[in-house]
Amino acid sequence: MKKTLFILVAVSVLISCNTSEKKKEVAPEYTELQKKASAMFGKLPVQAECETNSITTEKVALGKKLYFDNKLSKDNTQSCNTCHNLETYGVDNLPTSPGNDGGFGSRNSPTVLNAALHGSQFWDGREPDVEAQAGGPILNPVEMAMPSEAVVVERLSKIEDYKRLFAEAFPNEKQPINYNNIKKAIGAFERKLITPSKFDDYLAGNNEALSAIEQEGLQLFMDKGCVACHSGNALGGNLFQKFGLFDDYWKHTKSKKIDEGKFEVTKKESDKYVFKSPSLRNIEKTYPYFHDGSVKDLKEAVSIMAKVQLNKDLTAAEIDAMVAFLNSLTGELPKNI
Amino acid sequence: MKKTLFILVAVSVLISCNTSEKKKEVAPEYTELQKKASAMFGKLPVQAECETNSITTEKVALGKKLYFDNKLSKDNTQSCNTCHNLETYGVDNLPTSPGNDGGFGSRNSPTVLNAALHGSQFWDGREPDVEAQAGGPILNPVEMAMPSEAVVVERLSKIEDYKRLFAEAFPNEKQPINYNNIKKAIGAFERKLITPSKFDDYLAGNNEALSAIEQEGLQLFMDKGCVACHSGNALGGNLFQKFGLFDDYWKHTKSKKIDEGKFEVTKKESDKYVFKSPSLRNIEKTYPYFHDGSVKDLKEAVSIMAKVQLNKDLTAAEIDAMVAFLNSLTGELPKNI
Numbered sequence: 001m002k003k004t005l006f007i008l009v010a011v012s013v014l015i016s017c018n019t020s021e022k023k024k025e026v027a028p029e030y031t032e033l034q035k036k037a038s039a040m041f042g043k044l045p046v047q048a049e050c051e052t053n054s055i056t057t058e059k060v061a062l063g064k065k066l067y068f069d070n071k072l073s074k075d076n077t078q079s080c081n082t083c084h085n086l087e088t089y090g091v092d093n094l095p096t097s098p099g100n101d102g103g104f105g106s107r108n109s110p111t112v113l114n115a116a117l118h119g120s121q122f123w124d125g126r127e128p129d130v131e132a133q134a135g136g137p138i139l140n141p142v143e144m145a146m147p148s149e150a151v152v153v154e155r156l157s158k159i160e161d162y163k164r165l166f167a168e169a170f171p172n173e174k175q176p177i178n179y180n181n182i183k184k185a186i187g188a189f190e191r192k193l194i195t196p197s198k199f200d201d202y203l204a205g206n207n208e209a210l211s212a213i214e215q216e217g218l219q220l221f222m223d224k225g226c227v228a229c230h231s232g233n234a235l236g237g238n239l240f241q242k243f244g245l246f247d248d249y250w251k252h253t254k255s256k257k258i259d260e261g262k263f264e265v266t267k268k269e270s271d272k273y274v275f276k277s278p279s280l281r282n283i284e285k286t287y288p289y290f291h292d293g294s295v296k297d298l299k300e301a302v303s304i305m306a307k308v309q310l311n312k313d314l315t316a317a318e319i320d321a322m323v324a325f326l327n328s329l330t331g332e333l334p335k336n337i
Numbered sequence: 338m339k340k341t342l343f344i345l346v347a348v349s350v351l352i353s354c355n356t357s358e359k360k361k362e363v364a365p366e367y368t369e370l371q372k373k374a375s376a377m378f379g380k381l382p383v384q385a386e387c388e389t390n391s392i393t394t395e396k397v398a399l400g401k402k403l404y405f406d407n408k409l410s411k412d413n414t415q416s417c418n419t420c421h422n423l424e425t426y427g428v429d430n431l432p433t434s435p436g437n438d439g440g441f442g443s444r445n446s447p448t449v450l451n452a453a454l455h456g457s458q459f460w461d462g463r464e465p466d467v468e469a470q471a472g473g474p475i476l477n478p479v480e481m482a483m484p485s486e487a488v489v490v491e492r493l494s495k496i497e498d499y500k501r502l503f504a505e506a507f508p509n510e511k512q513p514i515n516y517n518n519i520k521k522a523i524g525a526f527e528r529k530l531i532t533p534s535k536f537d538d539y540l541a542g543n544n545e546a547l548s549a550i551e552q553e554g555l556q557l558f559m560d561k562g563c564v565a566c567h568s569g570n571a572l573g574g575n576l577f578q579k580f581g582l583f584d585d586y587w588k589h590t591k592s593k594k595i596d597e598g599k600f601e602v603t604k605k606e607s608d609k610y611v612f613k614s615p616s617l618r619n620i621e622k623t624y625p626y627f628h629d630g631s632v633k634d635l636k637e638a639v640s641i642m643a644k645v646q647l648n649k650d651l652t653a654a655e656i657d658a659m660v661a662f663l664n665s666l667t668g669e670l671p672k673n674i
Contacts, residue, residue, distance in 0.1 A: 040583065051604065119607040128603075225562045225647060231582055238607035240576060245568055246377065246559075266465075267388065270456040270575035310562060 031207055033219055038203040040222065042233045046334075048116035048191040053131055055188045058169040063189025064337065065165060066182060071155055073100045073144035080137070080186065084112040086333070089285035090193065095293030100145040106259065108293035111286045113333070114279050116191040118237030123291045124262045125240060125276045131187030135179065149179040156182070195281060195331030202328075210328055217325025220318055225310050229277035235329065237279040243291070244273055246311040252304045253294040261291070284327045298323055368544055370556055375540040377559065379570045383671075385453035385528040390468055392525045395506040400526025401674065402502060403519060408492055410437045410481035417474070417523065421449040423670070426622035427530065432630030437482035443596065445630035448623045450670070451616050453528040455574030460628045461599045462577060462613045468524030472516065486516040493519070532618060532668030539665075547665055554662025557655055562647050566614035572666065574616040580628070581610055583648040589641045590631040598628070621664045635660055 030038070047055055066072065067080045083097040084090045090111035097109045107123050115121065121133035137143040138152060146152050156162045157177050169185055170176035199218075201209035210218065221227060230236040240262065243249045250258050262271035275291050288294065289301040299319050306312045314322070367375070384392055403409065404417045420434040421427045427448035434446045444460050452458065458470035474480040475489060483489050493499045494514050503513035506522055536555075538546035547555065558564060567573040577599065580586045587595050599608035612628050625631065626638040636656050643649045651659070 036583070117607065119605055222648065225565065227582060228562065228565045228578070228646070231579060232607055234607075238611070239578060241565070242568060242576075245564060246373070268456055270454065270569055270571075274575070309565070311559065 029207075030205060033215060034202065034205070034207060036222065037218060040227060040231065041203060041235065043203070044194060044196050044200050044233045045117075047194055048114075048130075050116075050129065050131075050187070050191060053184050053187055053191075055191050056169065058165070058171075059185050059188040060192055060337065062162075062165040062169040063185035063187065065161075066186050067189055071159075072138050072146065072152065074146055075100055078144050080112070080134070083109040083137075083143075086112075086193075089113060089282045089330075090115075091286045093287060095288050097143075099140070099143045101142070103142045105140075105142055106257070107291050108288065110278060111282060112190055113193050113195050113331075114234045114281045115237070116187070116193065117232070117234040118276070118279065119239070120276060123275050123278075124265050126265050129187065130190045131183045134186040134190070135183040138182075152182065153177055153179055189337070192337045193333060195333055197281070197329050197331035199328045200331075211324070213321050213324045214328045215325075217321035217323070217328075220322050221325055224306065224312060224314070224318075226305070226322075229309070230280050234279035234281055236277045239277050240274050241277050241309070242272070242274050244308045247308050249273065249290075249304075249308055252308055253290055253292070255290075255292050255294045257292065259291055280326060281329045282331060284330045298326065302326070366544075367542060370552060371539065371542070371544060373559065374555060377564060377568065378540060378572065380540070381531060381533050381537050381570045382454075384531060385451075385467075387453075387466065387468075387524070387528060390521050390524055390528075392528050393506065395502070395508075396522050396525040397529055397674065399499075399502040399506040400522035400524065402498075403523050404526055408496075409475050409483065409489065411483055412437055415481050417449070417471070420446040420474075420480075423449075423530075426450060426619045426667075427452075428623045430624060432625050434480075436477070436479045438479070440479045442477075442479055443594070444628050445625065447615060448619060449527055450530050450532050450668075451571045451618045452574070453524070453530065454569070454571040455613070455616065456576070457613060460612050460615075461602050463602050466524065467527045468520045471523040471527070472520045475519075489519065490514055490516055526674070529674045530670060532670055534618070534666050534668035536665045537668075548661070550658050550661040551665045552662075554658035554660070554665075557659050558662055561643065561649060561651075561655075563642070563659075566646070567617050571616035571618055573614045576614050577611050578614050578646070579609070579611050581645045584645050586610065586627075586641075586645055589645055590627055590629070592627075592629050592631045594629065596628055617663060618666045619668060621667045635663065639663070 049055065053059075070076045070079050070082075072079060073082075078100055083092050085092055090113040091109055095108060096104045096106060098104055110123065115133075116130045119125070121127040121130060122136070127133045127136065135149075138146050139149065156166075162177060166176040166181060166185075170181050173181070198209045202215075221230075229239050229241050232238050243261065244252075249255070260272050262274040263269070265271075283289075284298065287298065288296045289298070295301045295304065302319050302322050303314055306314045386392065390396075407413045407416045407419075409416060410419075415437055420429050422429055427450040429446055432445060433441045433443060435441055447460065452470075453467045456462070458464040458467060459473075464470045464473065472486075475483050476486065493503075499514060503518060503522075507513040507518050510518070535546045539552075558567075566576050566578045569575050580598065581589075586592070597609050599611040600606070602608075620626075621635065624635065625633045626635070632638045632641065639656050639659050640651055643651045
């Protein structure tokens with residue numbers, strides 16, 4: 001009996017030792033680079049929460065329908081998805097996008113993916129959030145070209161499906177179909193469009209999620225100073241910077257038109273050529289690059305950025321590594337939104 | 338006669354040659370560094386013009402009187418100049434400033450010199466220009482603590498001098514003494530507070546305006562990446578950046594309180610620890626440094642900036658050169674404002 005007890009105790013001690021050892025093995029051991037990067041970029045949330053616009057299932061369902069609905073354009077030809085196509089990483093891959101009447105916008109359509117994480121919206125940051133942004137293109141004459149908020153509301157109010165969906169999404173309101181609720185519903189849907197990638201696995205502790213060259217690129221991305229503007233969990237989208245700190249940008253991008261950026265809104269000298277630093281998530285797929293879509297090749301875009309923003313000439317090997325890292329930011333939309 | 342004419346012509350040719358040669362010598366020959374720096378920083382204007390607030394002599398005279406007038410504080414104890422002392426480069430050299438009632442503000446009083454060139458005002462950029470800024474501290478309970486705009490206007494309306502000065506500054510208005518005009522007058526005065534320094538002589542073509550070590554510091558300032566945030570003719574003031582990109586700032590500044598920056602106004606996660614990058618003009622004189630005045634020594638401030646914003650360890654020689662360059666930004670107010 002004593003012997004049996006001893007064996008049992010010994011075995012259980014062995015098992016428990018073994019278990020704790022196993023746990024130790026599984027627990028992530030952060031490398032220096034991982035530690036630095038995870039402190040720098042933070043964690044990607046599952047969805048971009050908002051105090052003034054709760055993300056309910058009903059609102060998201062309505063927002064999704066609106067997002068894909070051509071009825072939001074004058075001639076029923078365009079939806080949000082036309083220029084921000086979710087099948088192609090939230091963009092149309094054109095330098096600038098044609099609108100309802102065939103004219104082209106003056107700036108590249110940025111991706112809607114992860115846009116809700118940005119500090120502000122549009123290339124000049126003139127709107128504070130995705131809700132405010134959503135209301136713009138519908139009424140913009142060179143975009144969806146609806147004549148007024150009232151016409152949009154009137155058109156949707158005639159549709160039975162929308163009567164039900166708006167009532168479900170905004171249950172305590174007497175007139176749930178209104179322009180503000182359209183913006184809120186589309187905004188709630190967009191707040192779900194978050195795309196984690198293997199980079200997030202790496203940040204979460206899986207050192208093998210990134211290959212050697214991807215890690216090398218990440219190191220360069222941090223050391224060369226790219227992170228000064230492309231920081232936070234979207235790697236950009238939260239700060240403004242003058243495009244062309246060390247040289248006129250258009251000499252490098254071969255832009256046809258010199259866009260003065262935020263200056264065009266504020267008329268302040270200090271805002272000349274200032275744009276929002278875009279998020280780099282899914283950058284591999286969201287060509288062409290820059291505010292005017294003037295550059296198609298990511299290597300060229302990286303080289304131009306290093307030259308005009310940091311006064312640095314990157315070697316071919318450095319560009320290869322940097323692009324390998326950037327490609328690791330290509331993510332996936334969660335299923336069943 | 339012929340001979341005399343020849344001599345005259347010959348002499349005049351000689352004179353003109355000599356003159357043009359002299360001119361050639363005087364014309365600035367830009368070095369590479371000068372070319373790069375003048376393209377980067379641009380030209381300091383004589384005054385900071387504003388479309389919606391013309392800078393007239395009368396408005397500036399009124400603004401100056403208001404700027405120095407203790408009547409703008411509840412107990413007639415403080416003027417704008419109390420915390421933004423023009424005798425000490427537009428600051429009070431305190432970490433944070435005591436207000437009318439003895440309490441201290443939570444952020445360092447930034448210098449008023451060259452502030453009109455900034456893209457926005459306050460450490461969190463919550464006001465767009467010096468006019469809007471000027472209206473804040475007068476009513477702020479921990480600053481000048483006036484109870485309301487009406488009380489300010491009422492107090493000034495009793496003073497003959499002001500009746501005349503406001504009428505002269507705003508000649509076509511029926512009620513020239515109003516809060517908005519107080520802001521406009523102070524703003525117009527502040528738009529004159531521009532301080533050119535020997536650095537501007539250097540940018541204008543005088544290569545000898547900066548010593549070897551100052552030029553070395555300028556080169557470092559550009560090469561190390563400081564210019565990403567401290568750009569434009571005020572060397573800062575136009576962009577926002579997270580303080581502590583590579584490490585929590587308070588671990589380096591030893592700040593007593595963790596100030597969350599722009600986040601405290603916007604409540605956006607992406608604005609956490611984001612502050613306006615301050616202008617570096619007169620930085621030698623506007624200690625203590627950072628939003629909370631937590632660091633007194635400029636060398637230490639430079640070293641912290643390099644570490645937490647750029648992940649760089651500067652050598653003692655590099656810091657010396659950088660500080661030599663920064664000291665070249667100490668300027669002078671134009672006479673007779």
